[in-house]
Amino acid sequence: MPELPDVETFKRYLNATSLHQRIANVDVRSAYVLKGVSARELERRLKRRRFESSRRHGKHLFVRTDGDFWLRLHFGMTGSIHYFKRPEQAPKHTRVFFVFANTHCLAFEDQRKFGEVGLIEDVNEFLKKRALGPDALDVSLGQFREIFAKHRGAVKTILLNQNLVAGIGNIYADEILFRTRVHPATQISSLSGKTVTKLFRATRCILKRAIEANADVALMPKSWLLPHRGKGGKCPGCGRKLRSATIGGRTAWFCAHRQRKSH
DNA sequence: ACGCAACCCTGGGGGC
């Protein structure tokens, strides 16, 4: 799930449910997801604090506390957050559980445990240390063109590289390439300036629209690749069977008829 | 600099 639109949706959900309440308890059910902090320290530092605001960069979510440090969340492949009225309602794969003073609670759940929970003092410093690229919705056309001018490789690999542009994952990379009719394996050295501009516009357009849909596939246009992506799926443009290939270590789905390598 | 495989972890689905 968790690419930029999903994480933005989590952010809005967290803002709508979990701010300005005193944290009464922190229950770490799987210390595996903790990075750079022990269960004990997470508990000690967050207890009696409040979440005050949040910030997203790429696929990372940062929650500022009234102690002027930040909770850092990354959702891996299967992470999400859920707010509940009673602790017994915690989902099965809850890894970290925040209980507020009114007994309502926020669960960080993550079946596959590829997600990360940590504490940091400074968001910008963290982004720098991780060498993350600009957020996919903040990057300018100029920056985008520069990235494409300075690197080599398959276009999908570039879109997926968080150190170049942060926030695009496997699903939305496929969607952007489908929209622009570019084959995912196209070497970026062979892309025209016009096509790079198209990729930039498609990125913005798709991510924004996906956020409007709360990153819910059921609410996305049927003309998109997303609802048809997968085995047996057909191109919503021409009706031909979609094809898959491994590019950049992940499965790319595309329409071999409409998505070409010459641009 | 880039591509690739292996690895991290858990569970669902298909084939036998």
Added chain:
DNA sequence: TGCCCCCAGGGTTGCG
């Protein structure tokens, strides 16, 4: 029912 393999929207590391 059990088992084995493949697959899954994240990322890192080490090698050629």
